[in-house]
Amino acid sequence: MIAPDSTTTIDLVARFPSVVTPDTRPGYSGWIVDPAHLTEVATAIRNEFSYDLLSSVTGVDYYPDKMEVVYHAYRTTGGPALVFKVQIPRHNPVVPSVTPIWKGAELQEREAWDLLGIRFEGHPDLRRIFMWEGFAGHPLRKDWKEPFYEEDVKPFKSRWPEGKHLPAEMRTPLQDNLFFPPGFDPEAFSFQDPDQAAYEALRRQHRPTDEDGIQTDVIIINMGPQHPSTHGVFRAAVMLDGETIIGLKPIVGYLHRNHEKIGERNTFLQNMPYTDRLDYFNSMSNNFGYALAVEKLMGIPVAERAEYIRVIMAELSRIQNHLVWFGMMLNDLGAMYTPALYAFEERELILDIFEATAGSRMMCNYFRFGGVARDVSEDTLRKIHDLVHDRLPRKIDEMDRLLTENEVLVSRLKGIGYLSAEDAIRTSMTGPMLRASGVPYDIRRADPYSIYDRFEFDVACHPEGDMYARYQVRMDEVRESIKIIKQALKQIPQGPIMSVKPSYQIKVPPGEAYGRVEAPKGELGFYIVSNGQPNPWRYHVRAPSLINLTSLEMMCIGEKIADFVAILGAVDIVLGELDR
Amino acid sequence: MNPKDINLPGYEIPEELKHVIAITALDRLYNWGRRSSVWPLMFGLACCAIEMIATQAARYDLARFGMEVMRPTPRQADLMIVAGTVTKKMVPAIVRLYNQMPEPKYVLAMGACASSGGPFKEGYNVVAGIDKFLPVDVYVPGCPPTPQALINGLILLQKKIDKESIKQVRWYRKGPDSVAIPIPVLGPDLIDTRRIPDIKAHTLSSTSKTDDQS
Numbered sequence: 095m096i097a098p099d100s101t102t103t104i105d106l107v108a109r110f111p112s113v114v115t116p117d118t119r120p121g122y123s124g125w126i127v128d129p130a131h132l133t134e135v136a137t138a139i140r141n142e143f144s145y146d147l148l149s150s151v152t153g154v155d156y157y158p159d160k161m162e163v164v165y166h167a168y169r170t171t172g173g174p175a176l177v178f179k180v181q182i183p184r185h186n187p188v189v190p191s192v193t194p195i196w197k198g199a200e201l202q203e204r205e206a207w208d209l210l211g212i213r214f215e216g217h218p219d220l221r222r223i224f225m226w227e228g229f230a231g232h233p234l235r236k237d238w239k240e241p242f243y244e245e246d247v248k249p250f251k252s253r254w255p256e257g258k259h260l261p262a263e264m265r266t267p268l269q270d271n272l273f274f275p276p277g278f279d280p281e282a283f284s285f286q287d288p289d290q291a292a293y294e295a296l297r298r299q300h301r302p303t304d305e306d307g308i309q310t311d312v313i314i315i316n317m318g319p320q321h322p323s324t325h326g327v328f329r330a331a332v333m334l335d336g337e338t339i340i341g342l343k344p345i346v347g348y349l350h351r352n353h354e355k356i357g358e359r360n361t362f363l364q365n366m367p368y369t370d371r372l373d374y375f376n377s378m379s380n381n382f383g384y385a386l387a388v389e390k391l392m393g394i395p396v397a398e399r400a401e402y403i404r405v406i407m408a409e410l411s412r413i414q415n416h417l418v419w420f421g422m423m424l425n426d427l428g429a430m431y432t433p434a435l436y437a438f439e440e441r442e443l444i445l446d447i448f449e450a451t452a453g454s455r456m457m458c459n460y461f462r463f464g465g466v467a468r469d470v471s472e473d474t475l476r477k478i479h480d481l482v483h484d485r486l487p488r489k490i491d492e493m494d495r496l497l498t499e500n501e502v503l504v505s506r507l508k509g510i511g512y513l514s515a516e517d518a519i520r521t522s523m524t525g526p527m528l529r530a531s532g533v534p535y536d537i538r539r540a541d542p543y544s545i546y547d548r549f550e551f552d553v554a555c556h557p558e559g560d561m562y563a564r565y566q567v568r569m570d571e572v573r574e575s576i577k578i579i580k581q582a583l584k585q586i587p588q589g590p591i592m593s594v595k596p597s598y599q600i601k602v603p604p605g606e607a608y609g610r611v612e613a614p615k616g617e618l619g620f621y622i623v624s625n626g627q628p629n630p631w632r633y634h635v636r637a638p639s640l641i642n643l644t645s646l647e648m649m650c651i652g653e654k655i656a657d658f659v660a661i662l663g664a665v666d667i668v669l670g671e672l673d674r
Numbered sequence: 675m676n677p678k679d680i681n682l683p684g685y686e687i688p689e690e691l692k693h694v695i696a697i698t699a700l701d702r703l704y705n706w707g708r709r710s711s712v713w714p715l716m717f718g719l720a721c722c723a724i725e726m727i728a729t730q731a732a733r734y735d736l737a738r739f740g741m742e743v744m745r746p747t748p749r750q751a752d753l754m755i756v757a758g759t760v761t762k763k764m765v766p767a768i769v770r771l772y773n774q775m776p777e778p779k780y781v782l783a784m785g786a787c788a789s790s791g792g793p794f795k796e797g798y799n800v801v802a803g804i805d806k807f808l809p810v811d812v813y814v815p816g817c818p819p820t821p822q823a824l825i826n827g828l829i830l831l832q833k834k835i836d837k838e839s840i841k842q843v844r845w846y847r848k849g850p851d852s853v854a855i856p857i858p859v860l861g862p863d864l865i866d867t868r869r870i871p872d873i874k875a876h877t878l879s880s881t882s883k884t885d886d887q888s
Contacts, residue, residue, distance in 0.1 A: 139861060208755070224763075224799070225763070225799065226763055226860045228860065228861060228862065229860075229863070230862035230863065233798050233799075240796060240797065240798035241798065242795065242796045242797075243796075262795065262796065262802070263802070267876050268869075268872060268876055269800050269803065270802070271795075271800065272797070272863050272864065272873075273793075273798075273862075273863055274861075274862055274863055274873055274876070275862055277876070277878065278861075278862060278871045278873075278877040279874060279877070279878070280861070280865055280870045280874055280877075281693055281870060281874060283859075283861050283865070285859050285860075285861070288860055297721070302743060319767055320717055320767055321746075326719070326723070327719055327764055342798045347763050347799075348761060348763050348764040348767075349719065349720055349758070349759060349761060349764070350761055350763065350799050351720075351761060351787075351794040351797050351799065351800050352794065352796075352797030352798055352799055352800065355797065355798065356793075356796060356797055359796070368793065369791070371720075371721055371793070374721035374724055374818075375719070387728065433731050434731070435731055438727070438731035438732055438733070439732045439733065441728075441733070442728070442731075442733045455725075455820065456721065456724065456725065456818060457721070457817060458825060471707045524725070527741060539808070544750060587735065619810075634855075653747065655705065669720065670720055670721060
């Protein structure tokens, strides 16, 4: 069940006459704000209407008319979104930045600048984020074509119905995935390190002086992109005074594989397997978010049995994600391997269940619009039953005994990487990171989706705001997930697993939808715009891994460089989702 | 390796010396040493890296094949498992890591992306296979390959090492293979410095035509 969109409960037009108009396009909701007054309206939305959590900021290119920037704000006390938009011309689009109001917009505005070329005035550090400085063009603009461009939308005619196609290399002049502007002379090209801009930004923000006002020496070191503890190809430029961190810039994009551009060429159903590869630990949760968004657009219900299967799979996915997190966290703290091996042992059991139901260990591609792809056999349900009633609680208690009171763990985690509740909300943190700062905000409770309102469970929350709290929140969450699965297994009915007839090509009416789930890493949202065609016009993923990095610098400043690895580990990033 | 495998056939060893002396070829001895301690670089790019970790973990236990010693530094590694999508932004770092590895060195392309670009091939930031830059020894298909598939690929690599001869391996020969691979440069797009003449010929010839890409 999706909560009804009740943006009408507050009336922005009455508060800002002639500045705000309701969005009356069919299938759309929310408010359109005059760009010149955006700062004023956004300040009121945050301070007067208390929409303190800015969840998603993204741009849409309505080629050839205009650009639009879409904001989704929430209250941390719960309830549906307040959606507001600004519309700007496509040529030289400029919007005032909302970063001074919600710091959580920082990385998302950089993303919109990089991929769509929307300039945000007043942004403290507006640089490209995924592509490097100097890359030609803004790829998500509808008139920008990638080198291997074949047609605007899939299925490409050469594949179907013609059934004959040449490899992409044979269609491009350089026989490769390359495009150079005409007249570009590679010999005359002088290479400038694209990273210099990041170092400059770091130096600009931090001018360290000691107590006497004398300039002291600092060094910038790079961690990553090939570093054994950065959980993938993440990189951070860290500014150090001695061993103490005084500044930090995440440098991302090393796994930017163009999810959104490819997603706008795919049909709606073809995107489902791509969502698996976002957060590759939790393909089930990713499927869940995407299915919710498209179902919202289509206005179709979900089969009752499928709802239960979805919840069971998403919670199993959360358990294995957190188990791996325990193992990797301890790896980062130097307890090489033993906890990780324990965690992977249990994870394999959950992957067996995924393999039995969906056919694949990691890339499940299991959800369909209106239900799920295959039914779960009685045998598998019994296996899940045994797992959550016996093995998993036992193993989690074992891990609890091994780790929670462990002196090394406690002394490395307690009081390190502090983030206050206000800062956590201001930087749009979600998921365990927000709850470890004492904000009991869990989408399953705050804005229930699917059938989560039928289950008894507690929202894990710890007020300390340090890394130990982040550890405890995840330990509690695993237990709550087991509780949810136990209830779901008791209540699961027999019946069909699809509410509609399965088909390859679905009809999606024009409009927009934002579907979000409480993924193990935070709020995973999918913003989808359809224009009635078989392909989404805009397909945007609100990635918790990326947005949770907004506060990384805050948490690290004043800590030792040795703790950086652990602080980063505690955020729980995954690069497939971060860079997309 | 037991004495039966290491001895070359055709050389008679007196009975009383059978457990003391072995007659073999230098290649066999070299290859035996190399195949039995392949140290992979601790280096993951994307989804496949998780299956690589699972391969090392309890259930699949890569240690059974003598390949579990993951080295975080390229200076100590023999094998680069390219586990995941290679992007244009990342490829300079990958080539640099490969150049830093001492010889003998091998490359295993794990999964569809590293082999050919996979599902992301059409993306503007994706390199369609690591073999555009590095010489690949073994390709492992799958998205992601299961741990069993990766182990199979590693066993194939061992078989390949068994057939090597120090007379023929590329790192002991003169020629283009023995020098480091030039590190590509990030310009308006990825510039492979070996292909500068091609690029120049193309871009300068297309000046007169108007292009729809801006």
